[in-house]
Amino acid sequence: xxxxxxxxxxxxxxxxxxxxxxxxxxxxxxxxxxxxxxxxxxxxxxxxxxxxxxxxxxxxxxxxxxxxxxxxxxxxxxxxxxxxxxxxxxxxxxxxxxxxxxxxxxxxxxxxxxxxxxxxxxxxxxxxxxxxxxxxxxxxxxxxxxxxxxxxxxxxxxxxxxxxxxxxxxxxxxxxxxxxxxxxxxxxxxxxxxxxxxxxxxxxxxxxxxxxxxxxxxxxxxxxxxxxxxxxxxxxxxxxxxxxxxxxxxxxxxxxxxxxxxxxxxxxxxxxxxxxxxxxxxxxxxxxxxxxxxxxxxxxxxxxxxxxxxxxxxxxxxxxxxxxxxxxxxxxxxxxxxxxxxxxxxxxxxxxxxxxxxxxxxxxxxxxxxxxxxxxxxxxxxxxxxxxxxxxxxxxxxxxxxxxxxxxxxxxxxxxxxxxxxxxxxxxxxxxxxxxxxxxxxx
Numbered sequence: 001x002x003x004x005x006x007x008x009x010x011x012x013x014x015x016x017x018x019x020x021x022x023x024x025x026x027x028x029x030x031x032x033x034x035x036x037x038x039x040x041x042x043x044x045x046x047x048x049x050x051x052x053x054x055x056x057x058x059x060x061x062x063x064x065x066x067x068x069x070x071x072x073x074x075x076x077x078x079x080x081x082x083x084x085x086x087x088x089x090x091x092x093x094x095x096x097x098x099x100x101x102x103x104x105x106x107x108x109x110x111x112x113x114x115x116x117x118x119x120x121x122x123x124x125x126x127x128x129x130x131x132x133x134x135x136x137x138x139x140x141x142x143x144x145x146x147x148x149x150x151x152x153x154x155x156x157x158x159x160x161x162x163x164x165x166x167x168x169x170x171x172x173x174x175x176x177x178x179x180x181x182x183x184x185x186x187x188x189x190x191x192x193x194x195x196x197x198x199x200x201x202x203x204x205x206x207x208x209x210x211x212x213x214x215x216x217x218x219x220x221x222x223x224x225x226x227x228x229x230x231x232x233x234x235x236x237x238x239x240x241x242x243x244x245x246x247x248x249x250x251x252x253x254x255x256x257x258x259x260x261x262x263x264x265x266x267x268x269x270x271x272x273x274x275x276x277x278x279x280x281x282x283x284x285x286x287x288x289x290x291x292x293x294x295x296x297x298x299x300x301x302x303x304x305x306x307x308x309x310x311x312x313x314x315x316x317x318x319x320x321x322x323x324x325x326x327x328x329x330x331x332x333x334x335x336x337x338x339x340x341x342x343x344x345x346x347x348x349x350x351x352x353x354x355x356x357x358x359x360x361x362x363x364x365x366x367x368x369x370x371x372x373x374x375x376x377x378x379x380x381x382x383x384x385x386x387x388x389x390x391x392x393x394x395x396x397x398x399x400x401x402x403x404x405x406x407x408x409x410x411x412x413x414x415x416x417x418x419x420x421x422x423x424x425x426x427x428x429x430x431x432x433x434x435x436x437x438x439x440x441x442x443x
Contacts, residue, residue, distance in 0.1 A: 004057040005041065007406045010196050010391040013068040017389075019104050021065060033064030033386075039403045060212075060405040063383040063397055065104075070391025071169055071198070073105045078388070079168045080131065081113040081120075082145040083175035083182070087206045088221035089369035089377040090145035093174055095136040096381025097202075102133050104382075105389055111166065116150035116175075117182060120162035128166075140374060143366040145174075153182035160189045163197065170198045170388045176205035177413055178328070180396065184409040187394045198388040201396040201409055202380050206365065209254040209417045212407045213398045217377045219257070221370045222250065226261040229360040230303060234267040237299040240354035244290070244300050244342060248335030248359045251305030252328060254418040258305040259429050269293055269300045270435050272334075274307035275419045280341060282441035287345045289436060294353065302338070306361070309334045335359050379404060 022029035038059035080097055082090050094112070101107040112129035113119040119126045129135075129147065139146050153159070163171065163186070173183040180201045187199035203210045208219045226249045233245025249257045255273025262268040270286065272278060279285035293300045313332040320330040339357045346353045369377060376399070383404050384397045398407040419426055430437060 003041065003411070005060050005406075005408060005411065006057050007061050007392055007408060008394045010070055010198060010393055013066060013070045013390050015069050015072055017065060017067055017069045018073060018106055019065050021067070023067065032067040033062050035061070035066070037062040039401050039405055041400075043401055060400055060403075060407065063387060063404040063406050065386045066390040069105075069389045071389055073107050073389070076101075076105075076107045076169050076389075077109040077111065077167050078107060078170040078172065079111045079113050079163070079166065080147065080172045081116060081174065082147045082149050082204075083116040083173065083179040084149060084151060084204065085176075085206070086144055086149065086365040087204050087218040088143060088365070088367050089217040089373045090149075090174060090204065091136075091139040091142065092369050092374050092377030093202050093204075093217065093381045093384075094131070094146065095140050096378045097172055097385055098131045098136045099133055100382040100385040105385065111168070112147045115148040117152065117154045117159055117179075118150045119148075120159040121154050122158075122162070140377075141368060143368045151178070153178065153185070156182070156185045156189055159186055160193065163190065164193075164195060168197060170200070172200055172202065172384055172388070174202045174204050176203065177210060177416065179204070180210075180409050181413050184394055184413060187409070198391060198393045199395075199409075200384045200388045200392065201412075202384050203396050203398060203412065206257070207251050207254050208256040209252075210396075210412050211415050211417050212400060212412050213396070213417070214400050214402070215376070217373050217380060218369065219260075219373075220376075221367055221373045222257050222364050223260045223264060224370055225360060225364040225367055226257055227264050229358050230261060230265045230267060230301060233356060233358050234265075234299075234301050236356040237301055237354075240299070240356075242294045242298055242346075242351065242353040244294075244302065244353055244355045246302045246304070246335060246339055246342070246355060246357045248304050248306055248333075248357075248361070250361055250364065252307040252331065253416050255305040255308065256417075256419060258303050258308075259419055259425055262303060262429050262432055266432060267301055268303045269433055270302045271429050271433055272302065272304040272308040273419055274305055274310070276308075276421055276438070277311055278309065278439040279441050280312065280345075284436065284439055284441045286439050287342070289439065290342070291346075291349075291351070294351075304334055304338060306331060306334060309337065313337055
């Protein structure tokens with residue numbers, strides 16, 4: 001994939017920012033971010049390696065407040081929309097955006113679009129919601145989103161018609177891959193119509209699978225909640241005769257939650273992720289290794305991401321057909337499938353086992369953000385506002401190489417991020433679980 005981190009802009013920023021900061025380093029006053037400040041995309045190096053000049057398109061633009069802005073705050077009408085599934089931290093991001101717009105820039109027209117992109121479409125008769133600091137004051141203490149959500153983008157032309165009728169200058173889209181694909185199309189259509197609309201995305205995917213995003217908000221909370229489920233499964237398994245604790249966590253196409261939960265917990269014996277196929281039967285299949293574990297230690301914990309093992313169910317024609325409203329392929333329930341298959345295997349060999357299956361997915365999605373995620377959400381929201389007011393568009397706010405940066409939407413939605421089976425992360429998981437490198441027969 002060709003890399004180009006150039007950030008689109010609506011025009012030249014000519015208005016003095018109302019935020020009072022410094023342009024001088026060393027005066028103990030917080031500084032504006034200049035347009036020349038960038039972060040290297042590739043930071044790996046080897047001794048003796050010569051470092052070439054890095055072209056601008058291979059550097060990531062630092063996020064933050066600019067000295068000059070594009071929009072006059074008194075003329076701004078901003079919209080905020082949350083889309084897709086729930087995720088810890090949605091209300092935190094909404095709150096940060098509203099408070100930064102109101103208190104830092106003096107913007108007084110901020111509208112919440114309810115129930116995702118569907119809230120733009122007149123046929124659903126969904127009212128908008130005026131957002132003020134008073135409205136969002138305490139929303140960060142609870143999970144979910146005060147704006148509601150839905151899946152699907154609707155007809156882009158109809159959404160853009162609604163944006164025009166509302167006279168929006170700025171649209172903040174809080175959502176995952178499908179949401180940001182829709183946001184990109186909205187920005188392109190508004191540009192084609194000759195209307196100045198800044199579209200800034202805050203990436204929301206609890207699976208942590210958006211490209212060029214080091215960490216998405218809600219991920220740390222998801223891992224902390226998954227750890228609680230694994231802890232319960234381990235206790236149930238340990239205290240039973242040949243106990244098996246089976247926990248399913250989120251991760252349609254990537255196993256980041258499963259991998260990080262494994263490392264945080266130290267009690268997982270088998271971690272199954274979408275990136276690696278595995279067999280059930282045979283000398284190198286899951287069942288044989290699970291049986292050996294029970295004979296040796298008399299209990300085991302299996303942690304599986306929801307997208308793992310889909311090829312097994314496909315071979316047995318246990319997969320649903322079609323996609324959801326976000327265009328995601330419908331998945332079979334790998335947790336229930338494994339529970340059933342494991343029981344049948346041990347019944348067949350007349351070995352007593354006790355299986356406890358836990359699926360904490362919806363408890364995790366609806367949880368309030370933990371402190372680390374709350375901090376991250378506050379920073380993402382405020383930096384989204386700075387990007388919008390400076391005239392950036394078709395841009396995501398991301399953390400990359402431990403800095404908050406601007407990422408072109410086109411780059412972020414180009415492919416999904418996934419666990420690399422040859423990476424240090426997965427190597428650490430294998431060292432923690434002691435499971436085989438591959439559970440495939442004939443290897």
